[in-house]
Amino acid sequence: MExxxxxxxxxxxETGINLPFLYDEYDRNRMIDxxxxxxxLSLVCLFFSIIxxxxxxxxxxxxxxxxxxFVSGYIQLFRNTPPLVQLYxxxxxxxxxxxxxxxxxxxxxxxxxxxxxxxxxxxxFAGAFNVEIFRxxxxxxxxxxVEAAEALGFSKLQIYRDITLPLAFRVVxxxxxxxxxxxxxxxxxxxxxxxxxxxxxxxxIWSDNVNVTEMMVFLLLAYFVLVGIxxxxxxxxxxxxxxxxxx
Amino acid sequence: MSWTTADPMVSLKDVHxxxxxxxxxxxxxxxxxxxxxxxxxxxxxxxxxxxxxxxxALNDIQQGSILVEGQExxxxxxxxxxxxxxxGMVFQQxxxxxxxxxxxxxxMAPVRVLKQDKVKVExxxxxxxxxxxxxGKENAxxxxxxxxxxxxxxxxxxxxxxxxVILFDEVTAALDPETVxxxxxxIKDLAExxxxxxxxxxxxxxxxxxxxxxxxTDRGVIVEHxxxxxxxxxxxxxxxxxxxxxxx
Numbered sequence: 009m010e011x012x013x014x015x016x017x018x019x020x021x022e023t024g025i026n027l028p029f030l031y032d033e034y035d036r037n038r039m040i041d042x043x044x045x046x047x048x049l050s051l052v053c054l055f056f057s058i059i060x061x062x063x064x065x066x067x068x069x070x071x072x073x074x075x076x077x078f079v080s081g082y083i084q085l086f087r088n089t090p091p092l093v094q095l096y097x098x099x100x101x102x103x104x105x106x107x108x109x110x111x112x113x114x115x116x117x118x119x120x121x122x123x124x125x126x127x128x129x130x131x132x133f134a135g136a137f138n139v140e141i142f143r144x145x146x147x148x149x150x151x152x153x154v155e156a157a158e159a160l161g162f163s164k165l166q167i168y169r170d171i172t173l174p175l176a177f178r179v180v181x182x183x184x185x186x187x188x189x190x191x192x193x194x195x196x197x198x199x200x201x202x203x204x205x206x207x208x209x210x211x212x213i214w215s216d217n218v219n220v221t222e223m224m225v226f227l228l229l230a231y232f233v234l235v236g237i238x239x240x241x242x243x244x245x246x247x248x249x250x251x252x253x254x255x
Numbered sequence: 256m257s258w259t260t261a262d263p264m265v266s267l268k269d270v271h272x273x274x275x276x277x278x279x280x281x282x283x284x285x286x287x288x289x290x291x292x293x294x295x296x297x298x299x300x301x302x303x304x305x306x307x308x309x310x311x312a313l314n315d316i317q318q319g320s321i322l323v324e325g326q327e328x329x330x331x332x333x334x335x336x337x338x339x340x341x342x343g344m345v346f347q348q349x350x351x352x353x354x355x356x357x358x359x360x361x362x363m364a365p366v367r368v369l370k371q372d373k374v375k376v377e378x379x380x381x382x383x384x385x386x387x388x389x390x391g392k393e394n395a396x397x398x399x400x401x402x403x404x405x406x407x408x409x410x411x412x413x414x415x416x417x418x419x420v421i422l423f424d425e426v427t428a429a430l431d432p433e434t435v436x437x438x439x440x441x442i443k444d445l446a447e448x449x450x451x452x453x454x455x456x457x458x459x460x461x462x463x464x465x466x467x468x469x470x471x472t473d474r475g476v477i478v479e480h481x482x483x484x485x486x487x488x489x490x491x492x493x494x495x496x497x498x499x500x501x502x503x
Binding site: 150152153155156157158159160161162163166170171174175178251252253254 | 311313335336339340342343344346348350351352353354363364367368369395396397398399400409412413416
């Protein structure tokens with residue numbers, strides 16, 4: 009590895025192309041932390057937004073009018089407002105209303121840090137779209153298949169879990185992929201509330217090194233690769249879920 | 256008053272059913288004894304399918320009474336799980352679960368609904384698949400099976416719940432002519448085993464052969480009924496005669 013580091017140091021000295029996170033240990037650690045924060049934030053949001061989507065779509069099929077209205081109100085609110093405004097709303101409006109707790113140094117700090125708020129905010133944001141995506145899939149499951157399960161004595165919840173959801177999932181995977189790709193890209197907004205993700209750390213590095221162009225090129229490529237890995241994973245999953253002779 | 260096998264297993268009294276303005280059943284009454292095989296025939300739109308769908312509460316009714324082993328179905332408090340354990344159903348479009356193999360389709364309800372032991376259920380399910388003559392197709396998905404094969408899996412799936420009575424809703428209507436026979440043979444085997452069967456069908460030759468009793472419905476009422484010999488040879492009502500002359 010030392011040789012690689014040296015090569016990039018020489019590259020900088022000879023050409024002026026400065027990629028300090030490749031030869032400087034301090035900057036390297038910052039960039040790696042940023043990368044892992046982005047991955048962690050993405051995974052947490054992916055997970056919770058899918059959970060919100062599954063539960064929301066189930067509640068939308070409820071026989072209580074107010075439950076359905078509550079879910080569609082949630083969707084409208086999060087779909088019709090910019091995610092950055094949502095993030096600020098959670099962090100600055102809700103965050104300051106919540107009680108504070110004593111931290112390790114005897115001071116006061118908010119109950120949720122910026123990472124937690126970013127995770128909450130972005131999960132609700134992507135979750136709103138996921139509810140709609142799952143609902144479209146549920147509507148694509150033939151009523152007669154559900155009826156067959158009913159006639160076998162399945163309860164509503166069992167039908168949703170064992171029949172409707174697995175079938176709906178296969179229908180919505182392409183749409184779900186799109187939304188999850190968007191979600192990963194939207195994690196860069198967490199920069200605005202100082203979550204030390206990749207964009208934030210890159211900013212730190214270009215502030216210290218005045219190498220904005222190089223960092224921008226690197227960021228673009230890094231997200232391209234990161235999202236590319238997600239997409240190929242999802243495509244493999246799509247293939248693995250395929251049922252012989254169906255769809 | 257508890258139900259005994261001397262009482263009808265399924266008993267309909269003056270059943271009325273409408274979908275909004277449209278009246279589908281206008282006072283239907285019939286009794287089915289344990290071990291009986293009855294066939295309901297009649298022109299399309301006469302309410303045959305609705306009639307049997309009411310028996311396992313897939314459709315509700317507006318008036319009248321439906322008793323299954325003495326239990327009232329037309330009651331908002333009816334335990335649907337208890338009812339559906341007793342009443343199996345096979346549909347025109349098979350309605351198998353497309354994401355499960357034939358074996359899994361048969362096993363699913365006993366494992367999930369009845370919470371039976373998986374190992375024992377699998378043993379029973381394999382025997383049922385053998386009974387419907389589909390040995391070797393256990394791991395095939397519905398999409399890989401022909402219509403007739405799918406329908407036989409659907410029959411096995413229904414049998415796995417060990418129902419007391421099975422409803423067959425035009426189960427051969429969507430099949431290719433050459434696969435109709437294999438499904439009818441399966442139903443015939445069941446009838447010979449003493450299973451109580453209520454069939455809606457257009458297969459007159461089959462009805463004549465296996466039914467103990469035939470009901471002819473038209474415009475929401477039972478026009479005429481009787482044992483197959485008298486029904487087919489000696490129909491009284493002009494509507495029955497006209498219907499039979501068209502299809503026989």
